[in-house]
Amino acid sequence: MLEEIRIGVYVCHCGSNIADKVDCPAVAAYASQLPHVVVARDYQYMCSDPGQELIRQDIKELKLNRVVVASCSPRMHEPTFRKVCESAGLNGYLYEMANIREHCSWVTEDPQQATEKAKALVRAAVARVVHHEPLFERWAPVNPNILVVGGGIAGIEAALKVAAAGNKVWLVEKSPSIGGNMARLDKTFPTLDCSACILTPKMVSVAQDENITLLTYAEVEQVEGYVGNFRVTIRKKARSVDLNKCTGCGRCQEKCPVEVPSEFEAGLAMRKAIYTPFPQAVPNKPAIDREHCRHFTRTKGKCRVCFNVCQVGAIDYDQEDELVTYECGAIIVATGYGLFDPSVGPQWGYGRYDDVITAIQFERLVNASGPTKGKVVCKDGRVPERIAILHCIGSRDENYHPYCSRICCMASLKLAHLAREKTGAEVYNFYIDLRAFGKGYEEFYNRILEEGVNFIRGKGAEVTQKDGRLVVRGEDTLLGRYREVPVDLVILNTALEPQPDATKVAQIFGIQRSADGFFLESHPKLEPLKTATDGVFIAGCCQGPKDIPDSVAQGAGAAAEALSLATAGKVKISPVVASIDPDLCSGCRMCLPLCPYGAISFNEEKKVAEVNETLCKGCGTCAASCGSGALNVRHFTRNQILTQIEEVLAV
Amino acid sequence: MTNGFEPKIVGILCNWCSYAGADLAGISRLKYPANIRIIRVMCSGRVEPSFVLKAFQKGADGVLVSGCHPGDCHYMEGNYKMARRNVFIEELLASFGIEKGRYRQTWISASEGEIFAQVVREMVEEVRKLGPFPGLGARLKELAAAEGGK
Ligand SMILES: Cc1cc2nc3c(=O)[nH]c(=O)nc-3n(C[C@H](O)[C@H](O)[C@H](O)COP(=O)(O)OP(=O)(O)OC[C@H]3O[C@@H](n4cnc5c(N)ncnc54)[C@H](O)[C@@H]3O)c2cc1C
Ligand code: FES
Numbered sequence: 001m002l003e004e005i006r007i008g009v010y011v012c013h014c015g016s017n018i019a020d021k022v023d024c025p026a027v028a029a030y031a032s033q034l035p036h037v038v039v040a041r042d043y044q045y046m047c048s049d050p051g052q053e054l055i056r057q058d059i060k061e062l063k064l065n066r067v068v069v070a071s072c073s074p075r076m077h078e079p080t081f082r083k084v085c086e087s088a089g090l091n092g093y094l095y096e097m098a099n100i101r102e103h104c105s106w107v108t109e110d111p112q113q114a115t116e117k118a119k120a121l122v123r124a125a126v127a128r129v130v131h132h133e134p135l136f137e138r139w140a141p142v143n144p145n146i147l148v149v150g151g152g153i154a155g156i157e158a159a160l161k162v163a164a165a166g167n168k169v170w171l172v173e174k175s176p177s178i179g180g181n182m183a184r185l186d187k188t189f190p191t192l193d194c195s196a197c198i199l200t201p202k203m204v205s206v207a208q209d210e211n212i213t214l215l216t217y218a219e220v221e222q223v224e225g226y227v228g229n230f231r232v233t234i235r236k237k238a239r240s241v242d243l244n245k246c247t248g249c250g251r252c253q254e255k256c257p258v259e260v261p262s263e264f265e266a267g268l269a270m271r272k273a274i275y276t277p278f279p280q281a282v283p284n285k286p287a288i289d290r291e292h293c294r295h296f297t298r299t300k301g302k303c304r305v306c307f308n309v310c311q312v313g314a315i316d317y318d319q320e321d322e323l324v325t326y327e328c329g330a331i332i333v334a335t336g337y338g339l340f341d342p343s344v345g346p347q348w349g350y351g352r353y354d355d356v357i358t359a360i361q362f363e364r365l366v367n368a369s370g371p372t373k374g375k376v377v378c379k380d381g382r383v384p385e386r387i388a389i390l391h392c393i394g395s396r397d398e399n400y401h402p403y404c405s406r407i408c409c410m411a412s413l414k415l416a417h418l419a420r421e422k423t424g425a426e427v428y429n430f431y432i433d434l435r436a437f438g439k440g441y442e443e444f445y446n447r448i449l450e451e452g453v454n455f456i457r458g459k460g461a462e463v464t465q466k467d468g469r470l471v472v473r474g475e476d477t478l479l480g481r482y483r484e485v486p487v488d489l490v491i492l493n494t495a496l497e498p499q500p501d502a503t504k505v506a507q508i509f510g511i512q513r514s515a516d517g518f519f520l521e522s523h524p525k526l527e528p529l530k531t532a533t534d535g536v537f538i539a540g541c542c543q544g545p546k547d548i549p550d551s552v553a554q555g556a557g558a559a560a561e562a563l564s565l566a567t568a569g570k571v572k573i574s575p576v577v578a579s580i581d582p583d584l585c586s587g588c589r590m591c592l593p594l595c596p597y598g599a600i601s602f603n604e605e606k607k608v609a610e611v612n613e614t615l616c617k618g619c620g621t622c623a624a625s626c627g628s629g630a631l632n633v634r635h636f637t638r639n640q641i642l643t644q645i646e647e648v649l650a651v
Numbered sequence: 652m653t654n655g656f657e658p659k660i661v662g663i664l665c666n667w668c669s670y671a672g673a674d675l676a677g678i679s680r681l682k683y684p685a686n687i688r689i690i691r692v693m694c695s696g697r698v699e700p701s702f703v704l705k706a707f708q709k710g711a712d713g714v715l716v717s718g719c720h721p722g723d724c725h726y727m728e729g730n731y732k733m734a735r736r737n738v739f740i741e742e743l744l745a746s747f748g749i750e751k752g753r754y755r756q757t758w759i760s761a762s763e764g765e766i767f768a769q770v771v772r773e774m775v776e777e778v779r780k781l782g783p784f785p786g787l788g789a790r791l792k793e794l795a796a797a798e799g800g801k
Binding site for chain 1: 659661663666667668670671673674676677678680681682683685688689690691692693694696697698699701702705706709710711722723725726727728729732733736760761762763768
């Protein structure tokens with residue numbers, strides 16, 4: 001005999017978040033009339049301990065075998081109430097949630113309409129839950145190996161932390177060396193410690209750590225599998241240099257006849273076609289840039305200078321890209337940021353005037369190992385007497401990026417200090433607001449003020465030339481006056497933006513992006529490192545602009561996330577997967593090519609399709625196209641959805 | 652507001668993008684008409700033509716189906732499959748004499764709360780103008796009568 005269906009309905013006030021618009025007692029009263037409903041209650045906070053206890057008691061005392069909670073989004077608290085049911089001995093899938101907060105009270109102006117809508121949503125949930133079946137989560141083992149993508153400070157920190165725990169980690173870096181943007185900085189605010197001095201020891205530790213396998217000049221091409229059990233395909237780009245033979249002596253780079261603007265020096269100096277990006281690079285061994293190398297471009301193999309000067313025979317022109325696979329349980333993506341190109345705005349004169357440079361170029365200019373050996377000079381060699389630093393170039397600007405890039409205020413203060421220290425020049429900072437938000441930042445700002453830097457409150461609107469001298473124009477909003485400041489050097493502090501290939505990277509790893517284009521975290525406050533794909537974490541500036549302390553904290557945090565998966569050794573796999581009724585399957589095989597995971601196979605003996613539940617992720621695309629109705633997705637069955645549609649329309 | 656008619660619209664949204672986008676509209680306290688009732692599916696690829704028809708059969712005046720932007724589907728290709736099936740859905744609805752404005756298929760990401768709210772506002776306005784949908788049976792009769800009258 002069929003078991004009698006006994007449903008409990010719980011309408012949450014969420015303090016006033018729901019109750020302000022939805023008449024919760026009325027919704028509960030309405031629910032109590034619905035078929036199979038044994039009890040319907042409304043309560044202040046269903047997710048609180050007493051709220052949860054209410055459900056538990058009812059399940060036991062009233063012998064409930066179905067539960068509906070009408071509260072927030074299931075994306076928020078579905079797991080909470082599923083656990084509540086389970087702790088009272090009820091299968092967690094015999095419960096359904098009605099979203100009367102995000103989809104109802106918060107978006108509806110009129111309380112009466114909100115209440116009606118809430119009734120409809122609850123009615124649909126009650127009707128749906130009748131058709132729910134108990135489902136059982138499975139456990140899958142977790143591969144303890146971890147992958148880190150991006151070797152900036154965030155990725156480096158993550159890799160070192162994972163390795164310190166004893167787990168194996170592969171660190172994949174796109175460029176020929178790790179270090180990222182931090183390697184290009186001179187000093188770091190607010191303490192002014194030298195960037196290389198604090199970064200290079202960490203880079204060296206990466207190279208020396210037995211648990212870390214470093215793949216530079218490499219990119220991830222494909223990610224298959226699921227949390228705990230990823231299979232990653234990595235393309236090791238042909239470096240044309242055998243890293244095992246190369247000693248890093250540098251002769252090849254001396255002799256190479258081809259010069260290319262150096263990315264590391266932000267175009268202020270040239271590098272060779274065979275190059276190590278910077279002196280402290282890890283690995284400290286070169287790569288041939290085939291796009292520019294004469295051997296590969298112009299002379300059809302005739303230029304062999306590097307090959308000839310190499311004493312250990314490390315140059316290998318025939319090297320090909322290599323695809324390697326890596327199996328791991330968790331992935332940390334730390335691919336960092338790109339920088340806004342100010343030449344798109346002619347008003348700033350970048351690209352037009354030699355002495356308009358970007359902040360990252362200035363970082364290289366003041367750096368002792370930079371193109372001028374640390375001398376701050378104009379293009380013609382003069383030491384600048386007056387320098388302007390323009391904040392927020394491309395940030396907080398509706399025409400480019402509406403967001404604040406966070407670090408520019410502090411970086412501009414730092415550059416003002418360095419400029420004065422190196423040149424004694426008068427320095428003018430054009431700013432909109434000064435945001436000194438971090439530990440020690442306000443103190444740093446005060447210090448720079450005392451050093452005699454001039455602050456002009458107003459965006460540097462235009463850079464022009466007058467009598468052979470650069471002039472920065474802008475409105476001083478404090479004085480209410482238009483200013484023209486003649487200077488010798490202009491520094492544009494450009495916005496941090498998503499990497500140019502962020503779209504592709506997001507797709508490879510199944511990461512979503514926020515409106516600004518940076519990678520989207522699962523929850524802005526409570527899950528800053530998780531993504532929509534279980535087992536894939538993000539850290540550092542790929543999630544949004546941030547300073548080094550925050551990038552490091554996120555790197556370490558992401559390592560902890562990955563390690564907690566690895567240490568648990570097993571992970572729950574959702575039972576929401578496709579299932580096939582062999583009696584109905586006509587064996588047409590339409591579903592086979594539809595599955596992106598290859599989870600459906602054809603049983604030649606029985607002439608029916610079969611689902612591999614470990615591979616299936618439950619999207620339901622197969623079910624939607626099954627002509628004979630044999631395919632279904634558990635917890636999203638045809639019957640459940642159709643019932644829900646029918647009932648949501650009944651109010 | 653015209654003629655006091657409050658259309659009923661069913662929104663079938665994928666969990667990862669559009670449903671999350673609708674959540675974001677709520678979190679951001681954006682306001683949109685209460686006429687839409689949202690049904691969650693894991694992926695837009697799950698949406699069967701019968702889901703849309705059922706809605707119209709059971710009293711919906713409009714149906715919205717929304718998934719992740721092309722390339723962003725959590726299951727890689729579900730939305731492409733949906734897009735292909737959508738051609739069929741639109742033909743099917745046309746054969747039932749269901750006006751174009753009553754059905755909409757969009758891509759809305761988890762960060763596009765404002766776009767979601769805007770889509771709902773537009774759709775409610777459009778459907779309001781079209782007036783109540785008489786139901787599949789009645790519409791077919793209307794069609795037949797029009798055919799016979801020719
Ligand atoms: C002008 C300027 C001055 C600054 N000054 C300071 C300062 O004084 N103090 C401070 O705290 N912060 C400062 N910052 C901020 C600082 O640079 C960042 O906080 C920090 O570099 C972020 O590190 P990250 O690892 O997240 O990203 P990144 O440093 O950008 O590193 C990302 C790494 O990932 C690699 N990568 C990218 N895509 C891929 C891919 N698809 N596959 C594999 N690898 C990939 C990149 O090559 C790179 O090595 C400054 C920034 C700027 C622009
Ligand atoms: S998950 Fe959104 S369309 Fe597939």
